[in-house]
Amino acid sequence: MNASFTITIDNQSVEATPGESLLEVCRKANIPLPVMCDFKGLSPVGACRLCLVEIEGVPKLLPACTTLVAPNQAVHTQSDKLRKYRRMIIELIFSERNHICAICVANNNCELQKMAYELGMDHVRFPYLTPVCEVDASHEKYVMDHNRCILCTRCVRVCSEIEGAMTRDVMGRGFDARIITEFKQPWGDSTGCTSCGKCVQVCPTGALTPNDAAQGRLKKNPELVALLIEKREAKP
Amino acid sequence: MAEPSSYSKKIIINPVTRIEGHASITIDLGRDGKVADAHFHVNEFRGFEKFCEGRPFTEMPSIAPRICGICPVSHAVASVKACEDIMRLIPPPAATLLRRVMHLGQMVSSHALSFFHLSSPDFLLGFDSDPAKRNIIGLAEKFPDLAKRGIRLRKFGRECSERIAGKNIHSVGITPGGMNLGLSEENRKALLAWIPESIETVRIGLDIFKRYRQKHMVEVDSFANFETLYLGTVGPQGELELYDGKLRFINEKGEILNDQIDPRQYLEFIAERSLAFSYLKSPYYKPLGFPKGMYRVGPLARLNVASSISTPLAQKEFTEYRQIGGKKPLHGTFYYHYARLIEALYAVEEMKNTLENPRVTSSEILACAKRNQAEGIGCSEAPRGTLFHHYVTDENGILTKVNLLIATGQNNAGMNRSILEVAKKQVDGPNVKEGALNRVEAAIRCYDPCLSCSTHAIGAMPLVIEIRDADQRTVRVIQRAK
């Protein structure tokens, strides 16, 4: 087996195993990092860039979720520079779609909103792009509101990696990128969707919700999906 | 410069911008130099209906209350009723009781704001007293106890929402199917404890009004007095009902035109005209056409249409109110204030009844259903008048059409008439009497329209008068500094 080694995170020595990501090592050592696209048990994609860290000797900031540990790494998770970038990133996420928390079904029940509070976002300095986005309410149980989607792809990954249905994907690039169902048909017309609802549970925002969830009544249970993944991977 | 041949002028009490909260009024002069017409410009609600389209209908009860920070509960109630119409669902009785408490509470706080904060300074300090002092602060200097009572009455009204939904404005308590949150025994008791003081305060308000009327009988009776039809909701016996009533129209003589109409049929009785000078639509009573079908809503209308009031103290006042007009409705715009206070008294008494209902603390407050039909219509009485929400959805429950018929819109024609009546007395050609601004302001205030400008509690309503000739050239501008 590969021998473990030591790295330093915020000047603290931490044990790491080859193949682990910096985020995993931070988690084990109880070092908090802001994350949005990451979901424990799903493959990392580095989509949101909130988990950026500084590594001594590396000129650019790297996402902890997709950066592997290496011997003698000296990592910093807290600095003015990082705080500045995280703040900028969360603001950019908000400016990209139409987030109007006050009337959103996920208000007070939203990982993105919570993150914005945690990162001290009191306003957005970038102009809102206010894209015209669709609300797909064709599914008998769930709604997809593209206005609130942050393209974290948790839904895509949980659908293919855990449920195995592979009904979701990303189409288009940049500003035009959208989560699609199968060949971009209405969700309700999908033949592959098993209606398991895992995507709804792991979605960190108001983009995926049960269609009977009015404001103040939304309950998501991502922990249940996390537990399911954990149990599935546990060796008997 | 005199232009005797074309002595037709337009006086504009001008905007100018909504941001600054100016009331915008145009007064047209005829060729004879006399006031011919008046328009109150309202720039609110632009596009609100449009930008709700494309959203799931279940979101409306959280979107709609954002229209107004003073009557969010009325919007939430009308909205949730429209949703429940789409769902073909009847909410549990306890949910209806809780909504009633919030709805009555909002009526109390809004009426308290209108009377004690905005209007009582006019009554007690005089309509032509210094505008800088003619407000709640000036009132507090001269009548500290009364000002405090007014503020506390408003607080009571707001607490009704707070103690049920945890937040007084834009709470998430009211939801399609019922309520998200219930009422604890402790909160029920706390609300009940407010009742005696609140009744007392409203009665003091009534006293102020009646004394003022005694002294200024002619002015009160004649102030913007003109005949219209009236619309309000009533209970099964024709009694005043604010939450769940059926529509009743009466004519200027007080005769019932239509009674016990299901609000879902509103389009059979109300038609709307779009106006060039306002973003508000101007509705009228369809069977009579416009202008004959011009009707008013709000406290005055509700007391004019009602046959009785179900609570004893308010009924007593109602009897007295009714004696003024004999069999006829009261048409004097000033009586809006009177009606508003009687309604507030009813609301406090009715609140007590509702809170004493043992079911009010039940935890069975939510029922579930999905979209069962495309269209839904909801109605409730807002502090300023009858409010309708009308939604059309596609097969997935996405809104394809939203129509909101708001009180201020329905009173638009009435407000224009009131201003016209006042202007006739105050304006003669380009000459505008001292105090014209104050009178115009008083006329607008009677309707308590939900515009940012009308809710300036501190300081006078910002108004600008611009006089224009027949060719729309500005002749004169009169402005009250902010």
Ligand code: SF4
């Ligand atoms: S998804 Fe979250 S952040 Fe976006 S509007 Fe809704 S509550 Fe706000």
Ligand code: SF4
């Ligand atoms: S729908 Fe939700 S889970 Fe899927 S990409 Fe968008 S925000 Fe992420």
Ligand code: FES
């Ligand atoms: S959590 Fe690492 S990039 Fe999103």
